[in-house]
Amino acid sequence: MPRGREKITPLMHRVLQTLSASRVHLTAEEILECLEGVGRATVYRALDRLCEQGLINRLSLESGTSVYEYVREPHMHFVCRECGNLYDIPAEFASSLEQIMTKCGHSIVKTDVTAYGVCKNCRMAE
Template sequence: MSWSAEKLLREKGLRVTPQRLAVLELFLSESGFHWSADQIRNRVLPGIPGLARGTTYKVLEELVNTGICEELATPEGLSLYGIRLKPHQHFVCRNCHRWFDVDVSGVEELHISTASPAAVIDNVAVTFHGLCADCRKTDDQ
């Protein structure tokens, strides 16, 4: 299914601005990847010269709050942003530190045996760690 950035923004009740469009179009054109706010800003800058860092963060926050995007906290203390049009889990490469979206079956069936009966779980995040295909190739040489 192809998503139009403009349609997505409208659907989520966000006004269509050039900044929001540019950031969202980047996510849509390269879905499955996750970037820091600065990486996103650098990629969007050619189309939106003068885009401030603060504005970039604000746009990302709005996209996360409306559920279009996800924010991932990395062990290195960074925030990475990715598009989240459908539920997915992540694979992290221990060499290049890239995060990849992966489909995992059976996540819905996971449960905690020690959870307090009053606890309500609204999200399960499973992260796989290993060596990505690109880094494996370099390793073999």
Template sequence: MIDFTNELRIHNLKATPQRLAISDAMQTHGHINIDALYTIMLKKFNSISLATIYKNINLMLENSFIQEVKLPQNKSVYELTKEVHSHLVCQKCNKILDINLELQTILNEAQAQSDFKISKSNLVLSGICKKCQ
């Protein structure tokens, strides 16, 4: 079990009950969008507003405690920050899986073919999972 109180403090964030609940939801669900997170949070904090969720998410993003995964033709999902990785997304059921690829090779090639100095990457591969095939 992760000590989210300590992890939040390491990222210069106060360990509020809302941030602890957001962290727990992300740990439990892996990848979660704002709508699903809001539904979970309402069960724990019946008067929480969507604005409060967004405020906390943005602050947690700014402090690199969580990261956003931008999905093609879907709402972004959020996850706890971990080692650099990519994502596989099923086009039928929207299941999201982490996948470890050697991204540095891809980034080096992209920089070599352009005049960009790449500072961020978000590789999402779309297809059909085994269950949906």
């Protein structure tokens, strides 16, 4: 379990801070904007390494872009197709999911549960 032992460079630290301070999920470009004067490649590198180390999560959305989040408790995601908002939903069965996959013989590193639809607010507004 390679987790948290690896080195964290100054820039990785800044990225981590940006993400942990943000209440929302950020794209790589948004993080790039937050960190003025920092090279694009450097940000992408930092994001990759932080993902590897399990400190942040990359979420690949339907839209084709990825968003990043600071890792807190395990949870699921809901993406509203109307307003584009991304909601965190408390995880209730992360463990049973893992059991099922393990039963199939695979060993899981990460699970990603995302639902798409119309959120409460958008339904109200219609």
